[in-house]
Each structure stands twice: as C-alpha cells, then as structure tokens.
Amino acid sequence: xxxxxxxxxxxxxxxxxxxxxxxxxxxxxxxxxxxxxxxxxxxxxxxxxxxxxxxxxxxxxxxxxxxxxxxxxxxxxxxxxxxxxxxxxxxxxxxxxxxxxxxxxxxxxxxxxxxxxxxxxxxxxxxxxxxxxxxxxxxxxxxxxxxxxxxxxxxxxxxxxxxxxxxxxxxxx
Numbered sequence: 001x002x003x004x005x006x007x008x009x010x011x012x013x014x015x016x017x018x019x020x021x022x023x024x025x026x027x028x029x030x031x032x033x034x035x036x037x038x039x040x041x042x043x044x045x046x047x048x049x050x051x052x053x054x055x056x057x058x059x060x061x062x063x064x065x066x067x068x069x070x071x072x073x074x075x076x077x078x079x080x081x082x083x084x085x086x087x088x089x090x091x092x093x094x095x096x097x098x099x100x101x102x103x104x105x106x107x108x109x110x111x112x113x114x115x116x117x118x119x120x121x122x123x124x125x126x127x128x129x130x131x132x133x134x135x136x137x138x139x140x141x142x143x144x145x146x147x148x149x150x151x152x153x154x155x156x157x158x159x160x161x162x163x164x165x166x167x168x169x170x171x172x173x
Contacts, residue, residue, distance in 0.1 A: 005085075010012050019130045021143065028090045030134040033136050035109065035143075035144065036094070036109040036110075036143040036144070036145070036146075037143070037167070037168060039107045039108070039110050039143065040107075040109070040141055040143040040146060040148055040167075041148065041167075041168050042106075042107060043102070043106075043107040043110040043141050044141045044148040044150055044160050045160070046102045046106075047077050047102050047139065047141070047150055048150055048158055048159075048160055050067065050077055050078075050079060050100065050101075050102050051067055051123070051150070051152060051158040052158060053079060053095075053100060054066075054067050054079045054095075054123075054125050055098075055130040055156050055158070056130070057079070057081070057095055057125075057134075058125035058126060058130045059125075059127075059129065060126055061081075061096075061127075062127045062128075063081050063127050064081075064083075064124055064125065064127050065079060065080070065081055065095065065124070065125045066079070066080045066081075066082075066083055066084060066085065066086050066093075066122050066123070066124050067079055067080075067095055067122060067123040067124075067125075068080060068084060068086065068087045068120075068121065068122050069112070069117060069121045069122065069123070069139060070086070070087050070088050070112075070121065071111075071112040071113070071115045071121065071139075072111060072112060072113065073104065073111045074088065074103075074104055075103065075104050075110075075111055075112040076088055076101055076103035076104065077101070077102045077103070077139070078093035078100065078102075078103075079093060079095045079100040079101075079102040080092075080093040080095065080096075080160060081094070081095050081096065081128070082094070084120055084122055087101055087103070091150050097146055103107055109124070109143045109144070110141055110142070110143055111141075111142055112139060112140065112141060112142075112162070113140045113141070113142040113147065114138070114139070114140040115137065115138070115139050116137040116138045116139075117135065117137035117138075117139075117142075117152075118135075118137070122135070123135045123136075123137060125156060131155060131156045131158045132152050132153070132154055132155070132156045133154045133155075133156065134154070135152070135154075136152055136153050136154045137151075137152055138150065138151050138152070140163065146162070146163075146164070146167050147162070147163035147164065148161070148162055148163065148167065148170060149161050149162070149163050149173055151173075162171040
C-alpha cells in the first residue's frame with residue numbers, strides 16, 4: 001500500500017520564504033523612491049492649482065487674494081481674501097469664508113526648502129487683472145533628494161520646473 005503525501009516540505013517552505021524576503025528587501029527602496037517622487041509632484045501640483053485658484057478668484061471677484069506660505073517640514077500654503085494670514089492656524093486663511101489650504105499632512109516626504117516671496121512669505125494677486133506685480137517669487141519643494149520649483153511671475157503666470165535635472169515631465173529650470 002502506497003502513501004501519497006502532498007504539500008511542502010520544511011526545506012521547500014524555507015527556500016520560498018527566503019526568496020520572498022530577498023525580493024521584498026531589494027524592491028522596497030525602489031518603492032519608497034517612487035512614492036517620494038509622486039508625493040513631491042503632487043505637492044507642487046496642488047500648490048500650483050492653489051495659486052491658479054487665487055488668481056481666478058482675484059479676477060472674478062475683483063478682490064486682492066493673498067497666498068500665504070510657511071516653509072519647512074510643517075509647511076502650508078493657503079488663500080485669503082483678508083490679506084496676510086498664518087496658514088498654520090486653522091480657519092485663519094479663507095476665501096469667501098471657505099478655507100483653501102495645501103499642507104504637509106498629505107505629503108509626509110515633502111518639505112518646502114526655500115521661499116522667495118519676501119519677509120512675510122506671501123504672494124498677492126491684484127483685483128484688476130490677477131497680476132502679481134511686486135509679489136513674484138518662488139517656492140522650492142524637496143523630498144530630500146530631488147526638488148521642484150514653483151515660480152510666480154509679476155504677470156501672474158505660475159509654472160513648475162525641476163531643480164537640476166528633469167523630473168517626471170518637468171523640464172530643468
């Protein structure tokens with residue numbers, strides 16, 4: 001009488017687990033790098049759209065709209081129709097009573113390395129044509145390795161470029 005055994009031996013199981021551990025340990029740095037790149041692009045794009053929203057609101061509502069920016073690891077950028085505000089304080093910055101803010105909580109790998117909008121770190125779009133005359137500047141987002149720069153011109157044009165070499169569809173500055 002023959003006994004047929006099915007299943008895995010202990011040796012086969014250990015070899016399989018070893019291979020899985022090896023593949024995961026080799027692949028995790030690549031996954032983290034991809035996640036950091038995606039968060040960097042998303043943070044820059046969300047801020048880009050916040051600037052565009054500020055410009056559109058300034059033109060359509062005929063009011064000056066301020067974009068307040070706080071640099072660092074706990075960064076934020078928020079819109080206000082009341083002038084300079086602190087975007088780190090809840091509900092202090094609002095546009096028509098609605099808080100419109102982009103901050104670090106959604107982008108844990110990203111920080112703002114540099115802001116060149118003057119001492120108070122604000123950009124202002126004027127009520128007449130949505131221009132940012134006298135309030136042009138840049139915001140540099142970083143994930144520790146790569147950087148994206150959001151640039152606001154005096155004419156109110158907002159664009160994003162990569163610092164150094166191109167990154168994910170953004171040309172080098």
